Amino acid sequence: MDAEDGDPRFAAWADHTQVGFSIVDYIVFGSVLLVSLVIGLYHGYFGGQKTNADFLLGGRSFTCAPVAFSLVASVISAILVLGAPAEAYYRGVMWWVQCTGTVAIILVAGIFVPFFYELRLTSLYEYLELRYESRMVRCLTGGMYVIQNLLYQAVVVYAPALAFNSVTGFPMWLSILCVGVVATIYTVIGGIRAVVWTDVLQLFVLLLGLLAVIFIGGAEQGFDNVWESATRNNRAGAQSISWKFDALERHNIPNIVIGSFFGILGMFGPNQTSIQRYSSLQSLTHAVLSSIVIVPIFIALISLTMYAGLVIFSTYEGCDPLTAGLISKPDQILPFYVMENLSYIIGLPGLFIACVFSGAMSTISSGVNCQAAVTWEDVFLPYPRFNKLSNEAQTRCTKAIALFYGGLSVGLSYLAGQLGGVLQAAITVNSAVSSPSLAVFVMAMFMPFTNSKGVATGLIAGVASILGISFGSKTLQLKPETLSLSTELCPLSMNITTAMDATEIYAVEIPYPQRLLSISYQLYGPLGFTITIIIGVLVSLMTGCRGSHRVDPSLVHRWVRCCLPDEDELSMRKEQLSFTNK
Template identity: 55%
Template sequence: MLEGVFESLASVSRGSFSWPDYLVFGGMLASSLAIGIFYAIKSRNKSNDEFLLGSRSLTCFPVSISLLASYISAILVLGGPAEAYYHGIQWWVICAGQIALPIVAVVFMPFFYNLGLISMYEYLEMRYGSRWVRCTASGMYVVQMLLYQAVVIYAPALALASVTDFPLWSSIITVGLIASVYTAIGGMKAVIWTDVLQLFILIVGLFSVVIKGLVDFGGFERVWEIGRRHDRTGSHIFTYGYVPYQRHTVSNIVIGIIVSTLSQYACTQTTVQRYVTMKNLTHSYMAIFLVIPFFILLISLSMVAGLVLFATYEGCDPLAAGLIAKKDQILPFYVMERMSAFPGLPGLFVACIFSGSLSTISSGVNSQAAVTWEDVFSKIPFFARLSLTAQAGVTKFIALTYGMLALGLAFVAGSMGGVLQAAIAVTSSVAGPLLAVFIMALFMPFTNTKGACVCLLLGTGVALGFSFGATAVGLKPELLPSPTDACPPNLNITVSAPPAVRVSDLNYPAKLLGLSYTQMGPLGLVVGIVSGILVSLVTGMSRGRRVDPKFIHPWVRWSVPQPEVVAMRVKEHSYDNKISTQF
């Protein structure tokens, strides 16, 4: 079987779509758009409560799928198998990081659910009595999401264009335009139900790759053995102990993913907004716990898919053979080279990639619109006086605008290669400080506005500095050896050289820039909390300002004096009616 693979490598070219492929792919896009149109027509309550929160009537299963789909993008679909292929399966241990989700369910979610806010950053204004913290946090979130959305659109489009006849520009426009339109017209319900459809397609697409490979090799045992021989599998590849300068150790990965998961599911607009959409607290609990098995399934599929790819190309790595330019193109290359004989399967795979992009874009666009309306436009008298229907119309226009901005940034990313790395660095570096400021607000009643702002800005700045610094000195991950001895003689083999700069080559203080990318979130968290506490203490803590106990977590309310309720009219209605007596 392997000889046939290597013969086909010698003459491989970009794969072409057949009509069944276009039918499968077009059917996914049409279905996503149809869901948006359906909810646009069905919606009776033409208000922001319907558009942004689905009238608070949704149930746990679709919301759980949407929670996961918001963060499982096409980057994971392409990057997961490439990670297993070129670095081994140690990344699989990120599944252990899901231990953070029960913490989210018990500690954070009930508090924010009972507040019932559209913009969760409004809580920061309620807690600190200042718009500065609220605007800083919401602004950081909007910028972070825009940059991440550009990556989510551009990266898979580039990978597909490199190995298929699917043009780059058409991929970018298709993803950006369709996600923006169905989100803008259908609102939260459209986003959630299209996420369900798209995640199902994503799972089916990965399953098709895994099943095809396992059938070719006669089962999982042989695939695992091939990986073991080349240091991709086996207990020996798992390194333990906390080594912050090593790219991956079990401790590094688990610590990093716990911080990332806590930030994403405890205090990010995209997720907290979904908690509020559900009909009661029980459904919110169930939605969080349902994420765990689906997450483990997706990560496991991506790891096994990577092992299947490595077993298929054992002896002739397509990257070394010059058939692909980047490691993230290995999965699209495999699909077009090995599965194009089955009409419809390449179309299913492309639909899988686009589904990952669509779900992330739509979730981000809807949450960005919620933050922008609540934190900016609702405070402007002209917009505040509009009818509920007109306010919803403004919010829909904001959502569409964000979608178009992400689409435009994706084209900019194509001409400015550094934007991609910058966007990924911003995404990981913002997560830690955002978690830090909410921990301070909830559990540290003595912290103040100045401390919260410094926490956000300094924590993010330090994490970004380390991320960009590593790029500036030329640090890159080293690939595991991939054999090329079985390649056809007419291929130009270029065995990848070790990185020009390694962490071990650097001296202090430059060596500090070798901090593993998995530690950017924890770094931002620690720097944010420490700096926020110190600044709060130096600037007189609350300076005599009474902190309303209902804006402090129930676990530490005993430490707050019980004064008369402070009048904090952030909205025209009282928040007292929104706070559950559960606490």
């Protein structure tokens, strides 16, 4: 191809064919799956899984480091590994400000971890029944958690499987089956010990894959050139940052700071996945330290994924694969880059797919274990028939529940392929449930006057409001604004067209009041939290607050225990209520 037909680097794209996996890549990917399975088998047969305390809490014997790694691995899913580089590539690195949300760990370590560790609960939602004397609140909140995680797990497996199938031809059904089945098996057999230690392995593989992309790709482009390219094209630098607060703007510094604070507080605070991990630690000191260790690991991973996006942009600055029609979605840019530019390194594509699916397996295994804990503790254990079973029988029942949820996650992943809209729906449900649930626990801990009617109504209102706004914005077919892209260096024979999709519009083109539906997704969390608190407090006040019910001082935070009435005041309330009823 002559020099006039685009940049020689992209000459092969004119007759582009998919780059397949080599036998070494399959061996590398399979080895990660095999080692994860072996860890589960080891802890299943030698770790002692005779009671639910062993299966769900590891006998409360963990130290802080592995649990901190496990918590981060559970949160850093395959969606983030694929989505964050795409965000940096197409819209710049402003999303990195998400790291400022780790300031919420101060509240997690200082308030939530000590409070719930002392309660020694397996299911976080048992606390709500103790606090409000209401199984309805317990089951409602726990049920939302289970549904939220099931849908999210399906997305976590399906999204990377689809991306890799699109750019490598790797069979989607096979990747879903392998990852889902392996994660379920080692979780069911090895319990929380297997989950934690495989999370440590998978986090290491994830880091290794990202570092390989950054250092090999960065060395090829030149690290100075990577940053200069990003700055020149408004992907980085002061000009790429928007400081003005605008709730209807997708990303600006205030939106991201506020949204990330509530997001991280919801993920690592009163959340079953996190509290179950903290409860598995051998002391409160280890629990607090584990929450603190999360911060540098989280920031490092976010930074690596964003910088990987800049490395890729530097490579494709003159010929964008999405505009050129070589990929169909932005989140395919990272796997496309690995297969096109780094496949000459034997085994690296296999390491990278292991990196992405390690994020998926850690999310699935954590979710399956926690869903089993919630279902057994909140649904079955309160009934005498199940409560009277032996420890071994209870453990077998919990493992059967975990197996059921693992199979259901795999099935939903396949279903997601038939119902494309379920992907956005699942991500929306995940963000819609987290912050209202956080608000419920804040009311329970710090507002002794709230009652079960108030918190249940507030929770439903908060979740429904965010779901309504999110689905409403989907009907508008909003398109996030993308920074400038170039195809100047693409081969002329590719016949690239840049026609806009007539069905997609930008938020600024929508008139009021419909435009209010375009509120930034970063503010879904703060909005859901606020709505839940307001409705919860108002309904509690209108329904007599807690009435004559005594609130156990150990079930509210020590900062508000002084606000609890003494026994004489409670007795007087009971007499007044009895007289009124007569």
